[in-house]
Amino acid sequence: MNFQQPGKETRQQYGAFQNQIYNDGMLGSKFPTVTTDPNKLEAQAKEHLKPTAFNYVAGGAGERATMDANRLAFRQWKMIPRMLQPTSSRDLTVTLFEEKYDTPILMAPIGVQGIFHEDKETGLSQVCSEIGVPYILSTASTSSIEEVAAANGVGPRWYQLYWPQDDSITISLLQRAKASGYKVLVVTLDTWALAWRPADLDAAFVPFITGTGNKVGLTDPAFREKFKKSHGATPEEKLLEASHEWVGDVFSGKAHTWDQIKLLKDNWDGPVVLKGIQHVDDARLAVEHGCEGIIVSNHGGRQLDGAIGSLEVLPEIVEAVGDRTTILFDSGIRTGVDIIKALSLGAQAVLIGRPAIYGLAVNGKKGAKEVLQGILADLDQSMGLAGIKDIAGCNRSMLRRVQYGGDIKIPKPVITKIPHFSSLPPSSFPIPTPHPQTQDAPISLYPLTEPLNPTPRFGHQLACFVFVSETKISSLGEQEEGKIMQRMMATRVRDGIWARRRITQRRWNSNSSQHGEIKGKGTEIGTGKKTGSAHVDFYKTFTRPVAKVLLMATFTYQFAYWAWVKLEKDELKAEKLAEVQKLEKELANLKAEKGMLAQNP
Secondary structure: OEOOOOOHHHHOOOOHHHHHHHHHHHHHOOOOOOOOOOOOHHHHHHHHOOHHHHHHHHOOOOOOHHHHHHHHHHHOEEEOOOOOOOOOOOEOOEEEOOEEEOOOEEEOOOOOHHHOOOOHHHHHHHHHHHHOOOEEEOOOOOOOHHHHHHHHOOOOEEEEEEOOOOHHHHHHHHHHHHHOOOOOEEEEOOOOOOOOOHHHHOOOOOHHHHOOOOHHHHOOHHHHHHHHHHHOOOOOOOHHHHHHHHHHHHOOOOOOOHHHHHHHHHOOOOOEEEEEEOOHHHHHHHHHOOOOEEEEOOHHHOOOOOOOOHHHHHHHHHHHHOOOOEEEEOOOOOOHHHHHHHHHOOOOEEEEOHHHHHHHHHHHHHHHHHHHHHHHHHHHHHHHHHOOOEHHHOOHHHEEEOOOHHHOOOOOOOOOOOOOHHHOOHHHOOOOOOEOOHHHOOHHHOOOOOOOOOOOOOOOEEEEEEEEOOOOOOOOOHHHHHHHHHHHHHHHHHOOEEEEEEOOOOOOOOOOHHHOOEEEOOEEEEOOOOOOOOOEEEEEEOOOOOOEEEEEEEEEOOEEEEOOEEEOHHHOOHHHHHHHHHHHHHHHHHHHHHHHHHHOO
């Protein structure tokens, strides 16, 4: 069967969408309702959504480390374009499971679309049909299997299964999907329980509890019959109870096992695709159990926090089983170039998730359509500019793995409360050694306060760490004498400190607030003077009323050039030596006064 839509010769010119935008704007003052900038799309959607709905789609598991990994993985691969190639007209068609499709993108199965816009799944499936993008219906839908099929019309559609524990309900869902024209079964393996998602937890929001996102289950004949027997009512009559029972079956907290794949194979006569594969051994097991395809995915970073980026494992999975099964890719796609990269690393098609939902949030099904058209136009244009004429031309020769400073995520310095400087032993100030990776830079070894960040560009991040004593001379007595002794020790041992740092292509402006006049407790520690060198500056800091140490570190590209502290006794200025001598004299006077008081009570 051919899933290419009528008028394919016209629709294959996806790059023409760009010309349409320019023409509409220049000649008709009509502009896109949804931003074409992938980095602004999420923020635009946020303006149109309730906080709970936005957090549900934009949030991730834990600290969103897996979400970061997905995007950072794409940044590590760079395109190597070819010139003077016959790419004036590109062919985006692909063949999946012996069926031909217009493009290599599919609409990912995203649930609960009714909380983003009233057009929900039915509207999005309709526009997917219009532009030839296969629509994958989520089990966690606010529309029924049959409603989405009707809206999708002649468009290609697949069904995604959140696998119930009750086999009779599972079989019923598969039968309904098959009867409604869904051609491929996508089985999500990584969501048998909901992950720890702070954005949802902080608002105590999970839509399924009150019935939202349960339409597929609550309309299922097998589930309705079971619920009628146990509760003596329909799901509509006891919505909360029915929702609780449905969620308990689908997100039971109990994972299925490999031997249960047979149930799906026995009750589905089309391709079975396993979604959530990230380990090579699981990919091999999927093939061994007769699955026709896999989707390399980490659920867009929504399930296991700290998981590897999907693109990182794609090449090794392709190498292991690419010749025996169909490999699709999901998690982190934002642009047309992202699609080229995933295809070049061995995927045969990709799933688009959040971007389309953001478009839906901004302007309903029309907004989602604009986003998908934009991604297709970007893909089409980028293939041409890269010298690629068809999907087969997306291969490893078009990529090179390169890591730039701007392609890594530099951790923010952690600010902690510090103890009195005078109470810190000399061992608290080890001489740092250069560390090869900024991600592992030993920031935590040092007490930090008042970080100075001149906001340099692209991975050059300056972090200044200051140690300050709050010790002061206030009155006479043994306690005060002890403080003076501590102050003398600190001044002698740790004053006259040199801090060396390396800065690439940046000068300090001594008159600027960015220069970094650092103050602690209202006391000036010191400001550096511009040396005229764009590469190496030397700063010398001196204590005013108390001893202080300045540690400076610069992250340059992916390397950490840590400053080091060196004692320079010979460089102590006269004023510092004078201060030490004054303290010694003051201490001697105190002792003398105490001696006189003891002799003359």
